[in-house]
Amino acid sequence: MSKPAKSTGQRFWFDPRFAIGLVLVVAAVVGVYWIVAGSDQTTAVFAARSTLAVGDHVEASDLVATRVRLGSADALYVTPDRLPQEGLLVTRTIAAGELVPASAVGRTSGAESTSIVVELTSSLAASIGPGSVVDVWSSRSTGQAAYGPPTVLVGRAAVVRLIEPSGLAATSGIRSLEVLVPKDTVAAVLESIANRDAIAVVPVNAPLGE
Template identity: 40%
Template sequence: MVPMTAVETVRPRARAFWADTRFVLGIVLIVASIAGVWAVVAAARTTVPVFAATRTIVPGEAVSGDDLRVVEVALGQVGDAYAAPGLLAPGAVATRTIESGELVPRSAVGDPAAARTTTVVVDSATDVPAAIAPGAVVELWAAAPLDGGRFDTPRILVSAATVAAVAVDDGVVSNAGASLELVIDRADVADTLAAVAAGSSLSVVPVAGVDTTAAREAQTGTSP
């Protein structure tokens, strides 16, 4: 009788752990995560030169080099939204109020030919609040003259005007009789000039809910 040969069990050789697909995928994910974090940090530290206003600029006013200064700020992907050296067209005018210290958005400056505003000078018949300064948004009220030196009920002549300048006579104690340079829409010019020519009593009133203080906190060096 022939003895039976013992059957040997052959076990497959274990693969090295670095050849495991899951291991390789984990390494790839870790590297990608580190690269992503590095890119975010690098972008946050990258600054670009943009313009900031050195004074309050009102709509329709020309924007010159004296009104701007170059600052280095970290804006990330929104950097192209702001005016920068070489990107501001000569003769550009403000299309809205740009506060002193504010980073200048490219949308806030435009071609003077497309400007829809102009400036007029009016004399206020009432005291001008101290909060009314260049850049403030106000209503212009008018009361038509009546017989006997009386005036009709005041009505809003211009619902939203921007103060460009305020001139007060130093010889009087109150601000009554102050002259104001207002930026108004061209559509309101005819009615405003007609009211001035007719001798209407004009007054300016701050627009409710709008900050009429001189300048907002400077944004230099901060993200908008």
């Protein structure tokens, strides 16, 4: 009597522990991914590639996109999606590497300012420098070193640069400033200069204490 032939096929063996381990590994990988993705809350913000002076026209090539963690403060800075195609106009000095504040730039289509040099007849405050915001005061000359009461000639003018005195002016302490003023005030400023009025500037923005 012949014996029944033995089956040569291998039975499939399934271990539930293997499935549980596989599920745990996949869950761990997915969990790590979401943790890393959730922790990346950085925002792309423009920084100045080089120092930008008041009145400079700025385009994307003048800036460097930098990812930083700002939280709710991202609205205070210029981001790639907030840069107009025509570029921006700098309204206060921005140092190289500094994040570009939205308050330090404006649209070029609204550029209605121009720079003008004024000669001061009073001492300059130590806190005033390029990028400072100042009020330009003028006292009308009435002749023979007599002057009328001071009035604000230009309010909130931006200082472009300080012009160091040289020659005889250096000994008298006279200093000149280049300031950015609205175009509709240029005539009044030039008239005051031509009349040899006493001109002084007063800082609007006080520096932060150390």
